[in-house]
Amino acid sequence: NLETSPRRTFSKSTKLDNVLYDVRGPVVDEANRMERNGTHILKLNIGNPAPFGFRTPDEVIYDMRHQLADCQGYSASQGLFAARKAIMQYAQLKKIPNVDIDDIYTGNGVSELINLSMSALLDDGDEILIPSPDYPLWTACATLAGGKAVHYICDEQSEWYPDMEDIKRKVNSRTKAIVLINPNNPTGALYPREVLKQIVDIAREHQLMIFSDEIYDRLVMDGEEHVSIASLAPDLFCVTFSGLSKSHMIAGFRIGWMILSGNKAIAKDYIEGLNMLSNMRLCSNVPAQAVVQTALGGHQSVNDYIIPGGRIYEQREFIYNALCDIPGISAVKPKAAFYIFPKIDTKKFNITNDEQFALDLLREKKILIVHGSGFNWKDPDHFRVVYLPRVEVLEDASVKLRDFLEYYRQ
Ligand code: PLP
8 A cells, every 4th residue: 555655765876975977967957947948058168079969980980880780799807809999009109008809998988987997996985186276077987986075177278287385285195196187178288298297297206097088189289299107117017098989970879989008016905905896897889999900000080180271179269268268268279179168257247156147057058067166176166168069159159248248247
């Protein structure tokens, strides 16, 4: 009898108490609700290229179609031989030292591997240095694993590069590792060799592992070169993450990888943990693994997007200039990826809660951005814009943003 049965409720695990992932959080829920009611929303909130008209090279689709019938079974848990061989060659091109086929793990996107790598590492109270602002999955997974995410500041005054003094201040005997996101989401920064070398020096001095998220390594503009930090640290243990979601515009296929390199002997036990977790999830999506070789070895259509005249390049030029033109907004020009992280002048606008700011903008102008605190940025004075939409759409959005700010709580 339903009337008399006990009223039991189910709560989420307390492991989730301090976990935050606002890129798809409450502001997005509100946008979805508005959309269901028929409101058109300008979405500048998610780094998903395909819905904005970016297409993977035809040969990738051809290859997947061609191979699909043979991808019905599980693969080896770390991934298909051919996919890992292609990733190994990619690692060689990036001068990542001491990598063989067993050092490569494919995943359902880099996301799965971030989770796996943190779960295998952290015990309660272990500390890990993570940038602020960050791609919040890193902090979320470190926290979920029971670790303590300690945020080091990236300095807007210095092109958003990591602040070495802040890193040094925050290392202690419980610190196991440092995370780098290079090129960076949300700032679009690209770290030069000298900056990377300083991080390696700190990691060497304090015997830290290095985790480097390089998913945007092929979306670099202005003729700049992307350097993998692992290539500068053959004596340290490094884990480098990348994938095809952004470079090949196939975020929905779910394929990423991680590469172990350098001094693997010091991480033997950790690697056993990685292998156990990798085995437990059986394997990553096999049809997506099957296209890695063609994608990495074939036509790199992304190169056409990031040069003058290309969509990502031109959209960056537009959004940077348009945002900087708005009184009270300033920004560092991004060099890579497709994000910009502008600053709001809080002397001009009295904003104390940036999530509320994002909600107000959404409700008033139907524009969806992500507030800075969603990226573990401590002050309510930044937001992230994804500049994947075409210039016409970005123009519409920037006009509306300017208009909104003119009247917003001055
Ligand atoms: N790392 C960074 C810095 C990202 O921005 C993203 C997605 O936006 C990911 C990892 C996750 O990518 P995926 O799981 O699609 O490989």
